[in-house]
Amino acid sequence: MDWGWVQDHLGEIQSLFLQHAQFTLLALVYGFAIAFPLALAATRWPRLYTPILGLTGILFTIPSIALFMLMMPFTGPTATTCLIALTIYTLLVLVRNTVEGLKGVPREVREAAEAMGYRRFKQLFRVELPIALPVIIAGIRIAVVTTIGLVTITALIGFGGLGALFIDGFRQAFGTPIVVGFVLSVLFAIAADLALVGLQRLLTPWARGTAAR
Amino acid sequence: MITFDSVSKRFADGTTAVDNLSLEVPDGEIAVFVGPSGCGKTTTLRMVNRMIEPTDGIIEVDGKNILKEDPAELRRRIGYVIQQIGLFPHRTIRDNIGTVPGLVGWDKKRIRERVDELIEVVGLPEDSGDRYPHELSGGQQQRVGVARALAVDPPIMLMDEPFGAVDPIVRTRLQEEFLRLQQEVQKTIVFVTHDIDEAIKMGDRIALLSQGGRLEQYATPEEMLAAPANEFVADFLGGERGLKQLALIPVRDVDARSGPVVSLEDTPERASEVAGDANTDWVVVVDDARRLKGWVSIDELNGQRNVGEGNIHAFSAEVSAGDSLRTALNAMVTSRTGVAARVGEGGVYEGIVTHKLINEELSKPAEPTAG
Numbered sequence: 221m222d223w224g225w226v227q228d229h230l231g232e233i234q235s236l237f238l239q240h241a242q243f244t245l246l247a248l249v250y251g252f253a254i255a256f257p258l259a260l261a262a263t264r265w266p267r268l269y270t271p272i273l274g275l276t277g278i279l280f281t282i283p284s285i286a287l288f289m290l291m292m293p294f295t296g297p298t299a300t301t302c303l304i305a306l307t308i309y310t311l312l313v314l315v316r317n318t319v320e321g322l323k324g325v326p327r328e329v330r331e332a333a334e335a336m337g338y339r340r341f342k343q344l345f346r347v348e349l350p351i352a353l354p355v356i357i358a359g360i361r362i363a364v365v366t367t368i369g370l371v372t373i374t375a376l377i378g379f380g381g382l383g384a385l386f387i388d389g390f391r392q393a394f395g396t397p398i399v400v401g402f403v404l405s406v407l408f409a410i411a412a413d414l415a416l417v418g419l420q421r422l423l424t425p426w427a428r429g430t431a432a433r
Numbered sequence: 434m435i436t437f438d439s440v441s442k443r444f445a446d447g448t449t450a451v452d453n454l455s456l457e458v459p460d461g462e463i464a465v466f467v468g469p470s471g472c473g474k475t476t477t478l479r480m481v482n483r484m485i486e487p488t489d490g491i492i493e494v495d496g497k498n499i500l501k502e503d504p505a506e507l508r509r510r511i512g513y514v515i516q517q518i519g520l521f522p523h524r525t526i527r528d529n530i531g532t533v534p535g536l537v538g539w540d541k542k543r544i545r546e547r548v549d550e551l552i553e554v555v556g557l558p559e560d561s562g563d564r565y566p567h568e569l570s571g572g573q574q575q576r577v578g579v580a581r582a583l584a585v586d587p588p589i590m591l592m593d594e595p596f597g598a599v600d601p602i603v604r605t606r607l608q609e610e611f612l613r614l615q616q617e618v619q620k621t622i623v624f625v626t627h628d629i630d631e632a633i634k635m636g637d638r639i640a641l642l643s644q645g646g647r648l649e650q651y652a653t654p655e656e657m658l659a660a661p662a663n664e665f666v667a668d669f670l671g672g673e674r675g676l677k678q679l680a681l682i683p684v685r686d687v688d689a690r691s692g693p694v695v696s697l698e699d700t701p702e703r704a705s706e707v708a709g710d711a712n713t714d715w716v717v718v719v720d721d722a723r724r725l726k727g728w729v730s731i732d733e734l735n736g737q738r739n740v741g742e743g744n745i746h747a748f749s750a751e752v753s754a755g756d757s758l759r760t761a762l763n764a765m766v767t768s769r770t771g772v773a774a775r776v777g778e779g780g781v782y783e784g785i786v787t788h789k790l791i792n793e794e795l796s797k798p799a800e801p802t803a804g
Contacts, residue, residue: 332519335482335591336532336581337509350523426523426565 222396229397233385237404240381243371244412246303248363251310258311259318260344269319276312284309284373302374309370310363317359321352354427357420361413368409372401382408434460435481435589435621440490442476442646450476451646454490458638460588461619465636467626468669473646474625478591481623482511494589509537512582512590512620516597518574520566520581526552527562530580537585551580556610572603579611583618590622597626608634629670633658633677641666655681675795676759684761685754687794689775689784692717697726697741701734715770717782718745725751725782728770748774752786758794761786 226233258276262269282290287305295301325348333347349356375383385401388394421428435458442451450473458464466474479485480492483504492499499507520529530551531544539547552562555576566574575596582590596604596611612635615622626632632639633654640651643665650662658678661667670677693711695704697720704716708731718726718740727745734743750764752773764773765788772785 326517326519328515328517328519329521331484332513332515333521335484335508335511335513335515337505337507337536339505347521347523351521353523424523426525426567 221399222394225394225396226400233400233404236382236384236401237408239379240368240371240383240405240408243299243302243306243374243379243381244364244367247306247310247367247371248360250303250307251314251363252360254307255311255314255318259315259322262315262319263322272315273312273319276315279308280312282308284370285376288374288377297377299379301377302371302379305374306367306370310367313359313362313366317362318352318356321355321359322348324355325351350424353424354420357416357423361416364412364416365409368405368412372405381405434458434493434495435464435623436491436493436496437477438491438493440477440480440487440492442473442480442485443488449473449645451480451487454646454648456640456648456651458621458623460621462637463615463622463624463635464638464640465624465626465632466640466642467629467632467636468642468649469644470627471644472642474627474642475593476646477642478593478623478625481589481591482508482513509533509585510587510589512584512587514575514578514582514590514592514595516594518578518598520574520577522566525563525565526557526569526577529566529577530584532581533584533587539585547584548580551583554583554614555580572599572607575599575607586618588621590620592622593625594627595624596631597628611635630677633681641669676762678795679759679762679791680757682758682794683754684752684756684758684775684786687758687786687790689786690790692772692774692785694719694782695740696720697739699740701731701737701740701743704729704734704740705731713770716740717774717785718743719782722779723782724780725774725776728774751776751780753777754783758786758791762791 255276258272262272284305287308288301291301291304295304329351330343330348333343338347371381372383372386374380375387380387382401382405385397389396389398389401437454437456440451440454441449443449452473454477456464466477468474476485480487481494481499483499486500494507494511521532524532527545527548530548534544534547548562552559557573557576557580561569561573561577566577569577575598578595582592596607599607608631624632624635626635636654638651638653639657641649641657643649649669650657650666652660652662655678657666658670658674658681661670661674667674693707693713693716695707695716695718697718708714708716714732715728715730717728720726725748727747729740729743729745734740737743746769748764748770749767750760750773752761752764752775754775754777761773761775765771765786772787774785775783777783
């Protein structure tokens with residue numbers, strides 16, 4: 221462990237970390253923007269659920285390196301390529317947890333809401349989604365942690381956040397950057413996960429004391 | 434008033450849930466829909482707020498065809514209570530109760546005042562408003578369900594086995610409280626249950642339905658018990674029909690006999706004479722203020738100077754005007770005298786209720802009810 225190297229490269233490490241965080245956040249935002257309407261459609265028309273889940277499932281199984289290669293002819297070695305790939309990998313868990321969360325809303329609660337005189341959209345946003353929130357956030361947590369790991373791989377095409385440190389380290393047969401990249405990305409994943417747990421506690425005070433989900 | 438006019442519901446799979454149903458639920462009354470599972474009682478209830486649409490026929494609420502109304506608007510004017518309660522787990526009790534007022538656009542202050550009022554009306558602990566549903570007991574949750582349904586004071590309530598999920602003791606209490614509440618609020622209620630005893634207790638009228646949604650009889654509980662329309666009705670009412678009927682008749686409806694009465698100062702000879710006139714071997718004992726002291730056996734008065742020195746036994750149970758004849762009958766069979774002593778305010782003796790009086794009451798033809 222060469223602390224001198226760390227001192228010399230603090231600025232670089234910082235900007236790589238920010239890039240890492242930015243990619244993670246954007247992938248999640250795009251992923252949710254796509255997954256949410258898909259999940260609503262799958263809830264509204266249950267026959268769509270299996271095909272939607274199947275498609276996102278297949279996408280999820282494509283090895284990441286293969287996916288980069290497939291996209292190269294279209295988007296080249298750009299940040300766009302990285303983001304598209306990262307986004308695709310979030311879809312499965314986001315769609316699945318959103319649908320399962322909504323399906324988990326007890327039938328009698330939905331029925332009561334309807335009988336109280338809720339219209340469909342208001343019922344979705346005021347009753348069903350809030351109740352589904354713990355399960356949806358659980359999905360987001362998995363997606364965030366997975367994405368933070370995956371970002372390091374996008375370093376292969378030049379936009380890898382902390383992953384760039386791995387590549388540097390391997391090229392120079394020098395351990396310090398690898399250790400720094402590894403420790404920071406793990407800490408980042410843990411911190412992000414804890415932050416989401418905190419967010420969930422804040423948003424769902426009612427779920428405290430009920431069975432853990 | 435809720436009117437069903439030739440209403441039928443056939444489901445896509447060909448089953449008939451409700452078959453050509455016509456009946457009226459008068460204002461301020463509880464109509465209980467009762468029958469075995471598959472008799473279409475819940476389907477019928479859910480057609481009133483358009484959770485289910487009829488295949489044929491017309492349902493009117495206060496003369497207006499509900500199929501021509503906006504379902505959401507209609508539902509906000511109809512209270513809804515179900516067995517599973519369906520409270521919103523993510524909202525406090527206060528917000529649960531305030532749901533419909535919020536939907537119809539009451540301001541915050543008005544909602545808050547109404548919710549406070551309802552928390553008291555349904556007998557919830559004062560501090561329960563800021564709690565979440567899972568922090569309450571089943572009985573308390575059901576009270577919240579009733580409060581939520583009453584929030585905008587809707588003229589009509591639909592109640593589907595509302596007390597079905599709580600234990601028998603809590604159920605009895607909730608039923609009685611609800612009946613008291615209903616005396617004040619006078620809602621027009623469709624109440625569904627599979628329990629005939631609950632139907633008899635809660636209903637101003639009972640609609641007894643059989644498999645496939647056929648209406649077998651629509652009558653007051655008294656009429657139905659006294660004159661079941663057919664064998665199905667009689668079977669469904671079950672054994673002990675006489676006892677169930679007695680449970681509906683208050684003691685005040687029969688003229689209590691004065692019975693053999695003596696006071697504490699009367700002599701054994703006088704007591705013996707009174708008993709002889711009444712053809713009994715015991716007499717009722719009252720004090721100067723005619724308060725009931727109990728009864729004495731004539732044999733046990735031998736050698737005493739007056740009745741007060743005798744061995745006065747308490748009646749096993751005393752009944753009052755508001756008790757049912759069933760309670761009176763129970764008092765009779767557990768008392769050596771074979772009669773129930775009726776007392777009024779301050780324990781004042783009002784007379785005795787005898788087997789003969791009960792027999793007479795049961796053999797009276799059922800009185801047709803108004804409406």
